[in-house]
Amino acid sequence: MDCPICKDASSVSLRLKKTNVFKCGKCKHRFSDTKAEISLYGQEYFSVKHKNFFENPDLALFNYIMDTIIQHKGRQCKVLDVGCGNGSLLKLLLANGFSDLCGIDLIENKYKGINFINNDFFKYQTLEKFDVILSIYNIEHIKDINNYMTKMKSLLKDDGILIITTINDASLIYLSARIFNKIGITFPCQRLYDAHHINHFSIHSLGALAKIYCSPLS
Ligand SMILES: [Zn+2]
Numbered sequence: 001m002d003c004p005i006c007k008d009a010s011s012v013s014l015r016l017k018k019t020n021v022f023k024c025g026k027c028k029h030r031f032s033d034t035k036a037e038i039s040l041y042g043q044e045y046f047s048v049k050h051k052n053f054f055e056n057p058d059l060a061l062f063n064y065i066m067d068t069i070i071q072h073k074g075r076q077c078k079v080l081d082v083g084c085g086n087g088s089l090l091k092l093l094l095a096n097g098f099s100d101l102c103g104i105d106l107i108e109n110k111y112k113g114i115n116f117i118n119n120d121f122f123k124y125q126t127l128e129k130f131d132v133i134l135s136i137y138n139i140e141h142i143k144d145i146n147n148y149m150t151k152m153k154s155l156l157k158d159d160g161i162l163i164i165t166t167i168n169d170a171s172l173i174y175l176s177a178r179i180f181n182k183i184g185i186t187f188p189c190q191r192l193y194d195a196h197h198i199n200h201f202s203i204h205s206l207g208a209l210a211k212i213y214c215s216p217l218s
Pocket of ligand 1: 003004005006007024025026027028029
């Protein structure tokens with residue numbers, strides 16, 4: 001099993017056996033050997049499984065993302081939100097003076113002022129290039145993260161910025177779940193490392209992936 005970041009199997013070992021999670025000793029990235037397919041992300045995923053998440057967007061995070069965009073690109077920039085869910089971040093940007101907004105997702109959205117595209121991101125073809133590409137809590141679901149990064153990079157202007165957020169595998173909640181797992185309490189690990197989550201990044205491993213494709217913002 002190759003590490004999707006280092007592309008090397010020599011440092012990869014099976015951890016968390018019940019959940020089939022592997023860890024790369026080199027970049028510390030954890031990833032799952034899962035058969036998770038894109039078909040998992042039907043309407044049910046949004047309306048049932050992550051109902052709470054989508055009904056209660058993380059406004060503090062959204063505001064932080066918006067401030068970061070304004071700081072680097074202002075409001076007159078072309079924004080693409082990949083896997084935009086119900087589009088709540090784009091709606092916030094629209095309400096705050098952004099006007100060139102595009103979102104793509106497997107679920108259908110309609111909203112005046114936002115160009116929502118109902119498609120699989122990997123099948124999306126366009127000649128447009130964007131100043132800002134957002135990937136908010138998506139990358140953990142993506143099996144081929146290198147293809148994903150390449151696709152995003154291909155749609156980004158040379159001086160564009162890419163903002164990725166994901167769950168932090170090095171956070172206390174994950175650490176606690178792994179400790180519980182060791183003493184036989186497997187539920188927290190099974191919940192956090194369930195089939196929907198394939199890549200479990202830490203700041204370190206996401207940084208290692210980003211470095212392959214982009215330079216960090218100063
Ligand atoms: Zn690695």
